[in-house]
Amino acid sequence: MTAKPINKVLIVGAGIAGCSTAITLAELGLNVTLIEKQDQWRFQSSGIFVYSNGLRSLEKVGVLPQILEAGFAIADGKNVYLDHTGAPITNVFYPSVSPGIPPILGIKRSEIHRILAARLATLGVNIKLATTVARLNSSDPSAPATVTFNDGNEEPFDLIVAADGIRSQIRQLTFPEIVPRSTHFGVWRSVHQRPAGLHDKYMQMGIGKRLGIMPISNDKLYIFGTVPEPDNPWFDPQDWPRIMREKFAEFQGPSRPFLDEVSEHSEVLYTVVEEVAAALPWHKGRVLLIGDAAHASTPFMGQGGAMAIEDAVVLKTLLQEHQCQTSALEAFGAARYPFCRFVQDASRKVGEAGALEDAASCLARNRKMEQNAQLQVDQFYQQLEALNPFEGVTPNHNQETTP
Ligand SMILES: Cc1cc2nc3c(=O)[nH]c(=O)nc-3n(C[C@H](O)[C@H](O)[C@H](O)COP(=O)(O)OP(=O)(O)OC[C@H]3O[C@@H](n4cnc5c(N)ncnc54)[C@H](O)[C@@H]3O)c2cc1C
Numbered sequence: 075m076t077a078k079p080i081n082k083v084l085i086v087g088a089g090i091a092g093c094s095t096a097i098t099l100a101e102l103g104l105n106v107t108l109i110e111k112q113d114q115w116r117f118q119s120s121g122i123f124v125y126s127n128g129l130r131s132l133e134k135v136g137v138l139p140q141i142l143e144a145g146f147a148i149a150d151g152k153n154v155y156l157d158h159t160g161a162p163i164t165n166v167f168y169p170s171v172s173p174g175i176p177p178i179l180g181i182k183r184s185e186i187h188r189i190l191a192a193r194l195a196t197l198g199v200n201i202k203l204a205t206t207v208a209r210l211n212s213s214d215p216s217a218p219a220t221v222t223f224n225d226g227n228e229e230p231f232d233l234i235v236a237a238d239g240i241r242s243q244i245r246q247l248t249f250p251e252i253v254p255r256s257t258h259f260g261v262w263r264s265v266h267q268r269p270a271g272l273h274d275k276y277m278q279m280g281i282g283k284r285l286g287i288m289p290i291s292n293d294k295l296y297i298f299g300t301v302p303e304p305d306n307p308w309f310d311p312q313d314w315p316r317i318m319r320e321k322f323a324e325f326q327g328p329s330r331p332f333l334d335e336v337s338e339h340s341e342v343l344y345t346v347v348e349e350v351a352a353a354l355p356w357h358k359g360r361v362l363l364i365g366d367a368a369h370a371s372t373p374f375m376g377q378g379g380a381m382a383i384e385d386a387v388v389l390k391t392l393l394q395e396h397q398c399q400t401s402a403l404e405a406f407g408a409a410r411y412p413f414c415r416f417v418q419d420a421s422r423k424v425g426e427a428g429a430l431e432d433a434a435s436c437l438a439r440n441r442k443m444e445q446n447a448q449l450q451v452d453q454f455y456q457q458l459e460a461l462n463p464f465e466g467v468t469p470n471h472n473q474e475t476t477p
Pocket residue numbers: 086087088089090091092109110111112121122123124205206207237238239240241242243244261345347364365366367370371373376377378379380381382
């Protein structure tokens with residue numbers, strides 16, 4: 075199967091990973107079909123932040139100018155750390171990977187998808203909404219895989235990219251042993267009007283909880299808070315606004331006016347955090363896992379979206395470089411696994427530090443942050459670059475580092 079060049083590719087799932095991969099592989103001249111189970115483009119308007127490495131990948135996907143226009147870039151990368159009372163802890167500055175690419179940008183999820191969808195349209199990618207895979211037969215390695223869709227149609231494909239997220243159906247069919255695991259954290263998010271003077275990212279470190287503020291456009295911001303939930307409770311969506319207010323009742327400082335605004339008229343989201351820590355291989359026969367289907371991370375480093383877009387860029391490079399599909403897919407796992415694993419491990423540690431539940435330990439943590447938060451940020455981004463064999467650029471600092 076492997077000597078024959080790839081022609082037809084099926085991408086399952088039109089999230090950030092699937093849309094980005096459909097773009098990069100269509101740019102290679104492949105015949106790409108992108109399927110999405112939702113019957114229309116329907117994405118949350120809650121926010122996401124994308125760090126500089128992810129923005130660089132969005133540049134490679136051909137959409138950076140539109141993303142910069144729709145989102146809100148923090149030009150100096152400043153993140154203000156406070157405690158839950160609003161008392162300052164320290165400021166850190168995220169690096170940018172190169173001049174012209176901001177250190178961090180917040181954007182509505184719906185806007186990322188609007189922009190990626192427009193790029194897909196210019197490339198003429200065949201998109202099928204309300205479509206899933208009913209059956210997948212890839213047992214004959216010398217022949218294309220046969221996919222039967224939910225409408226009964228059957229088609230052969232040389233490569234099937236599973237970009238169907240943390241609960242991936244294709245992963246379940248191909249790697250049933252890989253299952254998401256609960257991290258026992260819950261995340262609360264709500265969208266608000268952005269006051270003109272609020273243009274930094276904020277993170278308030280509470281006792282057992284963290285609450286952040288991030289601008290996502292000229293007129294909007296979102297707040298996001300994490301809480302340990304050892305028992306994984308279920309909350310009725312109707313009660314989400316009330317519960318969110320209660321969960322963060324002790325928070326004062328810059329988040330207080332937004333928490334006070336949260337009501338039944340607000341767009342509040344509660345998400346139980348799971349992760350997928352899958353060992354290699356991430357491919358079997360003609361099926362490749364990417365994005366959250368392969369490596370969903372806890373959200374504490376804000377890298378999940380960036381990793382998904384980088385996957386798309388790296389896959390394109392490797393399919394260009396390798397004559398043989400199997401070796402390209404092997405090289406993909408070898409290139410991406412150390413990177414994604416590093417992010418997952420770092421993110422888990424940050425989550426644990428934010429979940430300390432006794433006041434004395436929290437105070438000690440905050441004191442330590444005064445001393446070494448910037449160093450930790452610098453080391454994290456240097457390591458990210460070192461683990462990206464396709465970039466390896468030392469990040470620039472837009473700002474003096476704090477001591
Ligand atoms: C609370 C929270 C906050 C986060 N914040 C950030 C952040 O600030 N920055 C950041 O970079 N990352 C963040 N992340 C991570 C980021 O959201 C994910 O890593 C990223 O969205 C993964 O994209 P994906 O395309 O792999 O998966 P998804 O976004 O889950 O997309 C999968 C798509 O596949 C479709 N699908 C599913 N099953 C099928 C099927 N059987 N057939 C067809 N289609 C199917 C789904 O409808 C969906 O459209 C956060 C995650 C969480 C949980």
